[in-house]
Amino acid sequence: MEEARVGVFVCRCGTNIGGFLDVPALVEYAKGLPNVVYSKENLYTCSEAGLTEIRQAIAEQKLNRVIVASCTPRTHEPLFRNTCKEAGLNPYLFEFVNIRDQCSWVHMQETKKATEKAKDLIRMGVARARLLEPQEEIEVEVAPSALVIGGGIAGMTCALSLADRGFEVTLVEREKKLGGLLKDLYKLYPTQGDAVELIGAKIREIEKNRNIEVLTSATVKEIKGFFGNYDVTVKQGEKDFPFRAGVVVIATGAEEFKPVGMYGYEGKNVVTQLELERMLKENKFNANNVVMIQCVGARNEGRNYCSRVCCMTALNNAMIILERNPKAQVFTLYRDMQTYGFYEDLYRKAREKGIIFVKYSPERPPAVDEGVVKVFDEFLGEELRLPYNLVVLSTPMVAHPDSKELAQMLKVPVDEYGFFLEAHVKLRPLDFATDGVYLCGSAHWPSTVSESIAQAYGAASRASIPMSRRHVVAEPIVSVVDQEKCIGCGLCEMICPFKAIRVEETPKGRIARTITASCKGCGVCGASCPQRAITMRHFKDEQMLAEVVVLAEGK
């Protein structure tokens, strides 16, 4: 192979890297590394200007290896690989060095040491890049059918949107009926439309749609295979439904936290917001003095997040109470009111209507006694005693307890609270790092109805891209067996998690062979082959060793 001509692009990422590392020093340093013929800093390497510079340098400097030292390959590798490809360079001759997420952002007070670390990382990247080899990408067919898990507003909207594009959809709902959390809700802000009417219309549309098969009282039992061709088994009662899906959308929603043992909760005179809505819906509401308590079981130890929707829910319900019973007095005890965006109007109206807001601190939370709520008002600096007929606790949405099981099945992550974790909070909010799986609605994070619907359209749009193309490009990171070195011992065949390597009889004797279409590239075989006959493409022993060697050598 021709000698490596490495180009190193060091990204400032605005101030994200530039503010914490000595970027000019890194550029100079890179220039002195073996085979580096070009080194340059960019304000944003991922901007069109930065990408153009990469393309130009490939042409003008005859680069045959490109390194970008910036953020993380998990979000930006596809972009830079593509840029190389556009400039005629095989995308696998690109190497990523992560000096932001794993350097500048985590060593913000240590510019000097962090710059030294970045130098090491760049040196390791160059050592690896010199040994990179071009790879041919592998195409995998995508079945034009989707599995949507969860029949709430998000799942139903997503399923309809996909079905309208002509894809077959299987919609799986664990409960008897479609509708999700909205089944129990009453009036929705800001239209005051009936929640049940909204989902009723959706359900009728779904029933009419020939492309959607609905399985209720059903759970996903097993998902095998990979992006493009998932073999799904859904269990409905005693029956199993096996089918193939090209993509999967997670729309499993969330549930309301039940504040058992808190503030005298008993579901009758002390209820949750959801239970209040059921009372309003069933015309069972009858109270003159209502006290609402916000952040019950939220933003505290163990459930450290803001559930986002409870403040709006509380205000909307408070307004409905005043409509029903203009004589009613509603107190809202809060820590911080979060009525973001246009919901601020709701807050203003609530104040105009005479709903009284009392700020409490988590150190002195309200106490629910017999017929009276005691609360220390932060602004008055004294304790108030509020008589009540009804206490309404605003509790957070929590992840379904079985989300973890689904996550394991699909190999996608959940966060510390059990909500599904997207590939990137800004760049890929509806994708997972694992291609072919998407998410929408409150499975991701507590969301309002309109947010859930918007996300559902987005997820449908994301999911339909590979299905429309009918194929995806899979990474050619697979194992290869050296026919000369292999002695056919069969260890690889025994331990491969995907049965993707097989010992075969050949004229030269028993020799292992990779079934490339099945190989996922984990490298378990490569790290165990007794003859060192197995090479992992793009993660060869030599490439990894080169990084270790130059790290240990120092500068």
Added chain:
Amino acid sequence: MSQQEGFEPRILGFLCNWCSYAGADLAGVSRFQYPTNLRVIRVMCSGRVDPTLVLEAFMRGIDGVMVLGCHPGDCHYISGNYYTERRIITLQKFLEIIGVRQDRLFLDWVSAGEGERFANLVRDFTEKIMKIGPLSNDLPPYQLQARLLAARDALSQQRMRWLVNREKELWDEGNVFGEKVDQDEFNKVKFEALVREYEKNRILHSISDKAQSVKEIAKATDMTPREVLRNLIVMEQSGLVTVSGIDGVSPKYRRLGG
């Protein structure tokens, strides 16, 4: 042991793409600060980490190695991390046998959502290595080199790679006769075999340049002459060494072939 003045540990981390590397990225996105000593090599799966590569790092003076994978059951590649677990635990014990503190090799699981945990693990491990000091605290450099080299070669041997990588199946599913293997017994066999391979390689390395007597070999490998002789007899039978001359009354042994 007290912290060493001005010692900056050199720490290498192998992080799997899907969980621990993502967790490390999340630590960054969340701005969880941790010491600067760690340098990361990304692998698709922690199951890609060959124990011999870890030994290569120690051979070159890296003070600590972290191997982080997905939590058990969460592996993107179904069972890759179970192999990692068996291999790394074996290597930890083996390091201790050859005189390198096993604390220098750290194995744990970090999910994509555990940014803070990642930062904490790195901080804790860095502090631990700070405390136990540079690798040269464990053994003088010439011994360290010879021992790690022999350990690496031992772990490259066919038999060892079978024993280390079949462990999981032998425990879970049993051997070809369906007999499940007792873990303690298996470990005993495995480490005996490892030590034997290791001793063999130490002897081979000590005579690769020129023929040596049993006494000379014993001195170079800090083994007893008796142990050396026992090994040499077996090695001679399997054609690895031969007598190439006699110095006074002591035969000198030389390496055969590669």
